[in-house]
Structure formats: C-alpha cells, structure tokens
Amino acid sequence: MKKFKMILILLLAFIVLAACSETEETNPESAKESESNTEEEMDGMDHSDMNMSGSDEVPEGLQEASNPTYPEGSQAIIKADHMEGMNGAEATITGAYDTTVYTISYTPTNGGQKVTDHKWVIHEELENPSDEPLETGDEAIVNADHMEGMDGATAEIDSATKTTVYMVDFELTTSGEKVTNHKWLTEDEFTPAE
Known part of the structure; x- marks a missing residue:
C-alpha cells in the first residue's frame, strides 16, 4: 500500500x-x-484571419468595368497595406469591376473581436443588395468570406464609394508567397508598373 x-x-x-x-x-x-x-494590424484592422487568396468567381450581378485604368492582364504596383507584405508588390490584374465599395465594421460570427473599418466589401457581397448603394451608418448582412467569421455577420457601413475594384494576383514582399484572386483593391491603391 x-x-x-x-x-x-x-x-x-x-x-x-x-x-x-x-x-x-x-x-x-x-x-x-x-x-x-x-x-498584421494595418489601418486599425487585424487581418490575421484574412483569406488572402480566393476563387476567380465573383458575386452575381457584378459588372465588368467598361474602361478600367488597369485592364485585366496588366501589371500595377500595390500601394495598400491590407496585409503584411502587400504594399509595394507587383500585381497582375485578374478582374476589374464597377461597383460601390464599402469599409465596414462588424462582430465576427465566430465570436471574435469586433473588426472596424475593414477594407473592402462590395455592394454585390451584401445579402439581397438593393439597386441603390448603402450610406454611412446603414446596416447589412455580409455574404463574403474574406475573413474568418465575416460571412453572415451584420455590418455597419463606415464609408461607401462608387469606383472600380480589382481582383489581383501577386507575391507577398515579405515571404514570396503567391496570392491569387485577391479581392478587392480600389483604383487609388495602385500606381502604374514601370
């Protein structure tokens, strides 16, 4: 014992x-x-759960841009820091679309911390989008999975801009990791490639 x-x-x-x-x-x-x-917190946003690559499918009703500054297949330098390693990367444009683009704030459906001023969600990624763009302060359900817990979340519109948005392929400047069909960048987030 x-x-x-x-x-x-x-x-x-x-x-x-x-x-x-x-x-x-x-x-x-x-x-x-x-x-x-x-x-990874850029512009007040934590993108540690961001899905950098995506499919080449776009939301129903999204219209291709008729005369984009950066047409499909062209190159441009990214001047945005949605994620580490993005700013300064050379991007190949894989799609250009005319729409209203939003920055949004939302609480993830998986219980994570509130995300503020997330760039970008487009009008066609909202549940049952109306014909008219939403305005600052409006609320909508998000039908996009750019980040974990985003799909199905109720979002508040922080800003709304009618512009051309781009889907791009690029390599992260920090690791060389290939990112494909990244959604979305706006026209003012590029400079021409030399």
Missing part, C-alpha cells in the same frame, strides 16, 4: 510539473502570436 501511495504521489507530481512545463512553452508562442497579430 505504501508503495502504491508513493507511485501515486510521484505520478501526480510528474503531471503537475508537465503541465507547468507545457504552460511555459505555450506562453512564448502566445507572445509571438500577439506580436504577429500586432504586425
């Missing part, structure tokens, strides 16, 4: 020490994740 108690005490001590050791190893990772998330 004494032997059994001694084994049990040693086993419990081992479990407690293992749990403490695991916590110590996990905490540095949490700190690294926190640092990484801070680096």
Whole structure:
C-alpha cells in the first residue's frame, strides 16, 4: 500500500510539473502570436484571419468595368497595406469591376473581436443588395468570406464609394508567397508598373 501511495504521489507530481512545463512553452508562442497579430494590424484592422487568396468567381450581378485604368492582364504596383507584405508588390490584374465599395465594421460570427473599418466589401457581397448603394451608418448582412467569421455577420457601413475594384494576383514582399484572386483593391491603391 505504501508503495502504491508513493507511485501515486510521484505520478501526480510528474503531471503537475508537465503541465507547468507545457504552460511555459505555450506562453512564448502566445507572445509571438500577439506580436504577429500586432504586425498584421494595418489601418486599425487585424487581418490575421484574412483569406488572402480566393476563387476567380465573383458575386452575381457584378459588372465588368467598361474602361478600367488597369485592364485585366496588366501589371500595377500595390500601394495598400491590407496585409503584411502587400504594399509595394507587383500585381497582375485578374478582374476589374464597377461597383460601390464599402469599409465596414462588424462582430465576427465566430465570436471574435469586433473588426472596424475593414477594407473592402462590395455592394454585390451584401445579402439581397438593393439597386441603390448603402450610406454611412446603414446596416447589412455580409455574404463574403474574406475573413474568418465575416460571412453572415451584420455590418455597419463606415464609408461607401462608387469606383472600380480589382481582383489581383501577386507575391507577398515579405515571404514570396503567391496570392491569387485577391479581392478587392480600389483604383487609388495602385500606381502604374514601370
């Protein structure tokens, strides 16, 4: 019986020490994740859950731009920092569309923290979009999954602009990772490629 108690005490001590050791190893990772998330907060937005690449499918009713500044197949330099490694990347335009583009604030459906001034969601990515663009302060349901927890979220419109939006392919300047069919960039977020 004494032997059994001694084994049990040693086993419990081992479990407690293992749990403490695991916590110590996990905490540095949490700190690294926190640092990484801070680096990925651009323009007040945390894009750590952003789906950088997407399909080449576009929402129903979205109209191709009749005379875009950057036509499909052309190159342009990105001057936007929606995510780390985007600013300064050379992009190939894979689509150009005329629409109303919104910055939105919403609480993710997966229970994450509120996202403010997210760039960009287009009019055709809203649930049952009306013929008329929404205005600042209006609310709408988002039917887009640019970020985890976005699809189905109720969003408040922070700004609305009628413009040409672009879908692009590019490589992150930080890692060289290829991003395909990234949605969306606006015309003023490019400069001509040299």
